[in-house]
Amino acid sequence: MRKLFGTDGVRGTANTHPMTAEMALRIGAAVGRYFRRDSSGAHRVVIGKDTRLSGYMFENALTAGLTSTGMNVLLLGPVPTPAVGLMTRSMRADLGVMISASHNPAEDNGIKFFGPDGYKLSDQAEIEIEKLIEEGVRPAQAQNIGRARRVDDARFRYGERVKSSLPRDLRLDGLKVVIDCANGAAHRTAPEVLWELGADVIPVGVSPDGKNINLGCGSTQPLVAAETVVAHGAHVGICLDGDADRVVMIDETGAVADGDQLMALLASRWAAEGQLKGGALVATVMSNLGLERHLAGSGLRLERTAVGDRYVVERMREGGYNLGGEQSGHIVMSDYATTGDGLMAGLHFLAEMVLSGRPASDLARQFDPVPQLLKNVRFDAGQDPLDLQEVKRAIADAESALNGKGRLLIRKSGTEPLIRVMAECEDEGLLERTVDSVVGAVMGAVSA
Template identity: 45%
Template sequence: MARLFGTDGVRGVANQDLTAELALDLSVAAAHVLGEAGAFGHRQPTALVARDPRASGEFLEAAVCAGLASAGVDVMRVGVIPTPAAAYLVNEYRTDLGVMLSASHNPMPDNGIKFFQRGGVKLADDLEDAIEARMEEPWQRPTGERVGRIRTSTDAVKTYIDHLVASLRQDKTLSGLKVVLDCANGASSKTGPTAFREQGADVTAIHASPDGININDACGSTHPEKLQAKVVELGADLGLAFDGDADRCLAVDHEGNIVDGDQVLAILALGLQEDHRLASNTVVATIMSNLGLTLAMKEHDIHVDQTKVGDRYVLESMNANGFSLGGEQSGHVIMSEFATTGDGVLTGLHVAARVARTGKTLKDLASVMKRLPQSLVNVRGVDKLRAGMDPEVNRAVADANQKLGETGRVVLRPSGTEPLVRVMVEAATQKEADKICHDLATIVKQRLAI
């Protein structure tokens, strides 16, 4: 049986895979497991519940709140806020548990449940497994005054925006900067433009009118085309694209060129290094980051520590080793001085601040890293659990790596959030990367077909 939790919580089509019943049962099980792990002490436990603007988040929020309260947990509803805001507020409000309802960059019909434990940190794999195992077990229901109470916070959004603004250490850092923000009709539609304006930026916000249906609909970090055009049209200094729950950020320079998460990491790493704030002179990235990031950082005596894909694994390395910066090519960037998870608006503010402080264009700053040609194919209709186990697939990957030598590499991995296998190839030329990637994807499709 497949594991319920993926690399980023439980995710699926809302009201089909992710039902109100499942959300309630997960919440009850999470309360029990974390309570038994000693997370609650000897008092009435507390939880924070947040969501992105998806319509399905409304009934899932009700189910989660009901489940937690029925398990004896006092619940604070904070409404629509970004995932990193939920993580920050769990720590700021000192709640024992946090629940975020979001499917991040996925289409609107999907939704997901992410849990945070005290301190705003995502749950370790063993705790997620324990929650999944606990869901079918009987339990003693509290009654009377021992049931949880549900209340609504009125200051959560302002508290989070104040935190974002203060992270730049001085007021009006972005004065004179013209910025376009694509909020993906998602959770950053209020927090993003407000934070940038409070720091003095001239802001144009697009796709910032969520209606519960239009989240990630041909906009945001997965569809930056309209942002690219708007930046050029307005003569803006840069553009920033967030996803539905605003835990990732991609940038666009003044010419409309995409600046991806690897380039953003390089820009922030050099800035932190100059300020003597890059812990251990190290950046944490995943195996999917472009090889060009490693080569660029090497030129500046910065080490790149690589992890499995998923910002949770990036964070694990950062916490274990005391590193201050890490992230993914997709735009998840963690600045541990200010956040416990990827934060798109926070990342965007610091990228913009780097532009303002250096007087350089974003294009100039991003040129520190030369991207190796890369090809990526998502192979659907296959058994992703067999990826890495089939001998013919493994042989093809080994042959490709041998052919590429030091000029490239192959990464083949099952997606943690979708039913597919990702095949990624980097090579000296785009033609070579495309051919090898296509050939490998064909073999994967043939060998692992369902």
């Protein structure tokens, strides 16, 4: 069992265990040992970050730990998470590191790792790294300490890669686009890419100050972007999160479309063009039942995985699929990227608008979702409410009530101390009663 790593690296409140400078140094040293263990000679790691104030602290601490074990560090500065996967491969690095807590508030931060192939590390690799962290720092000899240097053009390289995923002659001339960058890692790259493709760009959330990432903006809080779309008469809006690996779309009426709708659009288009490998889309257990029914109606399959875009990617690689993602907006197009890429997915939605001549409101409603309700219950570290008998009984009763009418999903968040209770059911009254009964039992257990 992993102790530090969750579903997407190590994450927590800055200056609180495990997200302290001391721990970041130890993690850097352990990862350096892990990737140097089988060979000698020059080794390199690329480090990117989002715009959080604590990013400076963790960047320096990780650099110290990595160079202490002989790794040479290439600092990319603020770049989207998918740029780190790209740069790890293109710079022939042994390791990629992204310092970000994604959609979480500014006081949180996290550390994500990519292997030399540009893909996130496996559970087994993270378990082995945790063992090395427990063993402590083993520094290299003085003459073997690594170096660190800045790479100034990382965001430009990434921008070119994103544009290259579109047909070369496709332009966005005449398209008015609101782009919400969540005051995060894509605050410069995303508007630049859209402008270079010819769009009339209306930027939102492009003034990071270290403390306002995801604050009242971005994919988890798209209201300002939706209002901006309507106020400016824009054709479409793109909402990214803090590290730009997820996206939600906004149509010209201000309605929000989640990752399920975007995946449905891409899967249908790729299948029609003969580009969808394996006749399937890979998504998590959180994706709406309506998506599964929509795909089945087109002769396509939905392959479900555990929550977390890296589990989606692992299944895609195992089965040879090239499209997957999460309802939250991680969209993985493995023909072009190694992880979720919000900007790239948003551009492909815009490309479909141009190629089809249809408005965003037509494209963003691919299916009618089954009513879905999700509620979260926060618990203290050390607790495990799901092990208590009264909670187990409430879950069993809820499953019995939904039998044949819907589905129930209970899980712990991999990034926050939350129990997530989600259900789907056509009967909205039954849906609400079912979720509330489980939430009530968990809350009673937490407060006891």
